[in-house]
Each structure stands twice: as C-alpha cells, then as structure tokens.
Amino acid sequence: MAAVVVAEPGPRRVGFVGAGRMAEAIAQGLIQAGKVEAQHVLASAPTDRNLCRFRALGCQTTHSNREVLQSCSLVFFATKPHILPTVLAEVARVVTAEHILVSVAAGVSLSTLEELLPPMARVLRVSPNLPCVVQEGAMVMARGRHAGSGEARLLGTLLEACGQCEEVPEAQVDVHTGLSGSGVAFVCAFSEALAEGAIKMGMPSGLAHRIAAQTLLGTAKMLLQKGQHPAQLRTDVCTPGGTTIYGLHALEQGGLRAAAMSAVEAATCRARELSRK
Template structure:
C-alpha cells in the first residue's frame, strides 16, 4: 500500500521509522509532507522516502493517509485533505482530542477513518497502540492497518470511547517510566555508580520486569510478592514506597492525562 504522512514529528516520525525498520512499508511507497521544507528534506534524505509538495498531492497518491499533525492544526489540514479525498482511501489519525466524528465533519461523512493512539517506543519497534475504526472501514482495511501497527510493537482494537484511558495507561506513560528510570539511576549515582552504567542497570531492569508481566501471565502483584523475601532488601524498599503512596502518585498522574484528554475532546 502507498502511505502518506502529513506531519512526521515526534510521533509521526517514530511510526514512520518503525514501519520502515520492520519492512512492513518500503521507502518507495511512502510520501511525506510537512510545514518545514528543511526538516522535510533532511527526513527524506535520511529515510529514502519521497516528499510531497502539498497535502492535495499526498492524498491523491496515497491509499492510507496518516494524520500526524498536532490537534490545533486539524482545522487547517482537514479542508485540504477533503479536496482530494475519495472513498477508497483510509484516514488514520493519531491526534489526542480529535474524534473520528469531527474528522468526518471536516472531510466527508462517508470517510473511512481509523483512530490510533500509539506511543513513541514505535521508533524501536516496541509501541503499544490502540486502534479504533468508524463503521465505514471494512474488516479487510482494518486488518491491514492493525497489521501495520503490530509491525512496530503491539496493537489491539479498542472502542473509541476508551481512548482517554489508553492515553493514560500507554500513550503518555513512557514519560512516567522515563522519570522512574531516571530516578533510579540518580539514586545509583549518589551511591557511587557512573550515570551511564546506572541507566543501563535501571532500564534493563524495567525491560525485564515488563517482559515478565507480558510473557509469564502472572499477575504483577504476585510477581512483586515473589521477589520480596521476608526481611530482605526488596521488601524493605517496597514497604517504603507503599508508605510514601507510590501507587497513588502513579494513578494520580494517569488520571491527570485522562482528564486532559477528555477536556481536549469537548
């Protein structure tokens, strides 16, 4: 399929790089347009993809159109998409706060629209992506897009009304995880370890713990209990974190992201 990226910044660029790295999309099948000619030229040279001079040109030449612009750009971008849109094309939006209904209003009520909520680990093939569709998207078309996002990590279909929850639990959560890794590394530095080595120890431990959850099927609570020997170091740390409200702090951050997403959608 020919895929067009309208915007290839942090998220769009991560998805583009992930798709190319997986081999799911070939550079010759990709067209990109953006607001900065200098950045666009550099990206196209780096990845071997084509640049499009306009949104209209991109839409006309693409089967799948990735809307990778910021939410505040949609009022400007959607009318240009509508000029060249035809019913055989699928629009894929990754913007927070922009519903499929509002995209349909801006392009066509009969438009085929898929809304995704990926995260930036797409750039290293470890994204978690929710994929939602409107009734105009048939099963074959949806399967193609789902497979595309499964090539850059994990992807699952969810109802659009769950998108706010997805933002809190996966869309925004890499940022919280980076904070945790950095805090661990800083603590290690204070105890004598070099920062570069401390980051490796912290990040690999997070990666390993995540794989234990995904691959063993054991509940995280039980996995935590399994590590905590009575009177040992781990239970000492866990009890201190529980006393300080570790779970409540994390859930509060999650809820802030969810509440902001709901506010943006109004």
C-alpha cells in the first residue's frame, strides 16, 4: 500500500533525490531567499560525499530515496539522467496525488517520467543552467498532463530564488539546453577571447579577465533591466568612425554571428538526439 503524504499545516517541506551540484544550488537559492527553511529541506544520496554539503547548509539528509517522498510533498529529482528511471521505479509506490515532482535531469522527457510514475502523478520538468550556483540562473520549465497552472506558479515562485524561470512548451526545453545550458561555455569562450585580445595589447592577464567578465555582466544587466534589443544597445555604443565599429567589422570578418548561431544549433540538435535515446 502506498504511503500517504499528509499536507502539513506548517511550512512546506522540500525534498531532493540526488545531491549533486545543481541540487545544492537550487537548495541554497531557496534557503538564502527565505523561500524555505533549511531544516525543512531533506536530501538523499547513496553516499555522504555530496550530502555533507547539504548538512553544511543546515538541511536534513538520508540515504533513503523513499524517505524523501514520504516526508516531502515537493520533490526535485536531480540524479544523472541514466539513473533516473531506476530511481523512479524505486519510489513509484510511495508517490501520491499530493506530490509535486520536478525533474532536472537533462534529456528525460515528460512522457518518459509519466510512464514510470503512477497515472495521477503531477510532474514538471525544469532545465536549469550552471549560474544557478550563484543565483543567476536561466531556467525554463514544462509541465506534464496532470500538473496545472497552480503547480507551475508555485515552482516558478520558488525558482525565482535561483535566477530567471519561465514556462515553455516542452519542445523548447532542448533549445534552452543549446542556448543557455551549453551557452555558459560559449560565453566563457568569448570572455576568454576578449581578455586574450587585451593581453595581446599589453594588459596584465588577471586584470584583462576581470574586466572582460565585468563587461559581460554589465551588458547583460542592461539588456535585462532596460528590455532593449541587443542591436539597440550595440548602436548606442557604436559612434561613427570610432573604436567600436572597427572592432565590430573585425568580428564580422571572423564570422562571429554565424559561428554563435551554429554553436546553438549544434548543441540543440545534440540535446534532441540525447532526448530520443
């Protein structure tokens, strides 16, 4: 007989099945933003290797995945994708209609999740990216057949603690992986190249890398806070006959735009291949 999770009159308890870096980042964001108290977070993992970081946050830990489901109504599944089916089979018998189940495993579709869980399971899928670690993540979520707008609003409100989160059709989750998941590496490559250009012109390495990173940060904040199209901000910086237009000309000669578009396309196509597998 399935265990029943009783809705608690007190604060919501949040569970994590899997205690890796992304799970820790989400938990840390929720706690720091005051969305949930540390003692109301329960995380499970096979060993203590990662659980020690949850304990350092003040969270409860266990080696039992079922205990997480039996204690928490909102549960994040943050295991490796190839492990998730086995984990879902293990906990399926203790899933109830009271649960909200959130998968952050890349490439595991909502249909697959729903096939492995009881028919009434309320399932959502979240695609985070690494900057969630510093509460500046870019996330999208998609909901399964039995998850309604209320569940989506609840999850979105919680994940705001980790950055920006928007609801999308599931078909766009793989595009998000190519744009934002893999995009972190693309941005790092560009930041490195900017800095190396300055190093070539005589600036010390440490200073060049700090200024390049701050330039990316400041530009991103302007785009988000002002709601401008990047082309408008680029035009604002670009004066006739000035330094910027000469630099932009060099970027166009190097095929920067085409290379960036191809990178997102390639990463998205690979994400789709992995999802089909």
